[in-house]
């Protein structure tokens with residue numbers, strides 16, 4: 514069968530009425546920017562891109578040089594295309610409107626320009642995560658409040674993994690699809706249409722070093738997985754933790770599994786409501802995972818139903834194979850009801 518390029522796929526999606534011309538062009542621009550980030554990432558020490566930038570982002574986290582470079586690549590690529598009203602990023606406190614000298618469009622773009630940045634210097638997969646919303650009617654100068662739409666309002670979401678191969682996973686709400694970058698040709702090619710996450714799994718991903726800080730229902734759920742064949746689950750579970758959400762989620766989209774970044778006492782002590790950011794990490798990943806037949810919750814509620822209250826809001830994230838996410842969520846809801 515003839516390979517289908519991202520551009521051909523976008524044409525198909527337009528014909529099917531899933532997206533309009535503006536959104537199709539926006540995806541192309543984002544994909545092109547991600548190719549540039551992939552090139553910068555791939556150069557490693559040769560490109561002088563490793564190490565800290567010497568600055569902190571809005572969340573007080575040390576920025577890596579590649580966090581800053583990736584943010585600039587995405588901003589620059591999207592400034593003049595005419596599809597956007599504004600961009601918001603993990604690396605910027607406030608949204609950046611499209612400058613007046615450029616044509617404006619009807620979309621809002623949010624991104625985590627480089628996810629898993631602690632892994633850059635050790636040559637482990639990193640990625641970019643993005644979410645696209647409609648700019649509310651009549652808003653010409655979008656502010657943070659205009660981005661505060663629930664995940665169910667996303668028009669599109671995607672991520673790119675810069676790993677042994679560069680992969681783009683995309684959804685418009687009609688399934689999740691994977692494209693692999695043909696590095697010689699320079700184009701993304703459809704490699705999996707309508708990805709399905711198996712409902713059941715025997716693999717989980719969590720940062721076990723936080724175990725002592727977790728809430729009781731999380732301790733219970735993971736404790737039962739660790740008990741394996743001799744415990745209540747009656748089977749052995751395997752564990753993986755890349756510490757790049759894109760890579761952990763991509764594994765789940767490939768062979769099933771579950772991913773947890775729960776709220777714990779350590780995060781609470783820092784005044785945080787979770788580790789991962791709702792608008793440009795949890796929401797786009799939840800959209801992709803649900804479109805692949807999986808589930809995504811905070812342990813209490815469906816992520817996509819949350820009404821955001823701040824651009825850089827953090828939330829607990831449970832996502833992956835449906836039956837496991839339902840069980841872990843059930844343990845939390847049940848424990849809450851018992852108090």
Ligand SMILES: O=P(O)(O)OC[C@H]1O[C@](O)(COP(=O)(O)O)[C@@H](O)[C@@H]1O
Pocket residue numbers: 603625627628629630631720756757758759774
């Ligand atoms: O280092 P920890 O606590 O295991 O956290 C790892 C998590 O943090 C993240 O790196 C956060 O993303 P950023 O690198 O974009 O800040 C996730 O990709 C990953 O799942």
Ligand SMILES: [Mg+2]
Pocket residue numbers: 625627628629758794
């Ligand atoms: Mg991230």
Ligand SMILES: [Mg+2]
Pocket residue numbers: 580603625626627628629630
């Ligand atoms: Mg990041």
